[in-house]
Amino acid sequence: MAMIEVHHLRKTFGSTVAVADVSFSVEEGEILGVLGPNGAGKTTTVECITAAEPYNAGQIRILGRAPREHGRRLFGLVGYQLQTLALPRTLRVHEAVTMFASFYPEPRDGGELLEVVGLTRQRKTAFGKLSGGQKQRLSIALALVGNPRVAVLDELTTGLDPEGRRDTWGLIREIRDSGVTIVLVTHFLDEAHKLADRVTIIDHGHTVATAAPAELIAATGADNLEEAYLHTLDRHRAAVKGEEPSAR
Numbered sequence: 001m002a003m004i005e006v007h008h009l010r011k012t013f014g015s016t017v018a019v020a021d022v023s024f025s026v027e028e029g030e031i032l033g034v035l036g037p038n039g040a041g042k043t044t045t046v047e048c049i050t051a052a053e054p055y056n057a058g059q060i061r062i063l064g065r066a067p068r069e070h071g072r073r074l075f076g077l078v079g080y081q082l083q084t085l086a087l088p089r090t091l092r093v094h095e096a097v098t099m100f101a102s103f104y105p106e107p108r109d110g111g112e113l114l115e116v117v118g119l120t121r122q123r124k125t126a127f128g129k130l131s132g133g134q135k136q137r138l139s140i141a142l143a144l145v146g147n148p149r150v151a152v153l154d155e156l157t158t159g160l161d162p163e164g165r166r167d168t169w170g171l172i173r174e175i176r177d178s179g180v181t182i183v184l185v186t187h188f189l190d191e192a193h194k195l196a197d198r199v200t201i202i203d204h205g206h207t208v209a210t211a212a213p214a215e216l217i218a219a220t221g222a223d224n225l226e227e228a229y230l231h232t233l234d235r236h237r238a239a240v241k242g243e244e245p246s247a248r
């Protein structure tokens with residue numbers, strides 16, 4: 001059974017259509033990369049999956065059931081790492097983990113989790129004194145503290161230096177290897193290529209393609225995922241307009 005299925009999802013904010021028609025599935029144990037330009041509807045889509053937002057039409061199934069059917073158990077099932085983590089500046093790292101752990105019926109051990117994300121030495125550091133990379137690590141820890149089967153990670157390496165990004169990629173692989181299914185929203189095509197088993201591309205609220213990076217590269221005759229991504233978007237937009245795609 002697929003871990004997550006999204007069928008013809010539609011979500012509007014007033015007159016803004018944030019998600020027009022998005023469909024994809026996420027298999028258990030895989031890393032699915034969610035790609036697309038700014039404003040494409042990626043965050044809105046994952047917020048519908050985590051039930052942070054209700055949706056207008058279509059279907060979402062998590063382990064075969066609608067998000068709301070899971071009730072409060074959904075929060076333990078799907079961990080969500082926010083694009084920006086806002087916590088009181090004086091809250092210490094271990095206090096944040098303990099506080100978030102209290103929201104869940106079967107939380108992970110806080111000390112062990114800080115070890116996993118490499119924040120043991122900072123456990124007594126106030127949130128306001130953490131570096132950008134350390135805040136990212138804390139936000140990943142908070143997404144995992146409920147012992148979820150799925151982790152939704154939104155732009156998790158934005159603002160990190162190359163070493164921080166590489167370390168975070170290692171961490172994501174370890175989390176996947178521990179059995180957690182991962183939905184990874186990213187603008188970094190190298191990141192998607194290195195981590196994702198499959199990627200789904202969203203443009204203007206529509207699913208454009210879902211495939212393994214290597215399949216997408218082969219299908220477009222591109223040299224790398226970035227080229228393949230741009231080519232796929234061009235082709236989609238030209239088809240929508242009824243035109244021939246431009247040569248990139």
Ligand SMILES: Nc1ncnc2c1ncn2[C@@H]1O[C@H](COP(=O)(O)OP(=O)(O)OP(=O)(O)O)[C@@H](O)[C@H]1O
Binds near residue numbers: 016
């Ligand atoms: N709470 C909201 N109220 C009104 N409009 C919203 C809201 N959230 C998102 N939108 C709009 O919905 C559209 C999709 O936004 P969304 O944040 O899902 O895109 P995204 O693909 O995640 O973009 P980015 O890559 O810039 O993070 C945008 O036009 C955005 O302005």
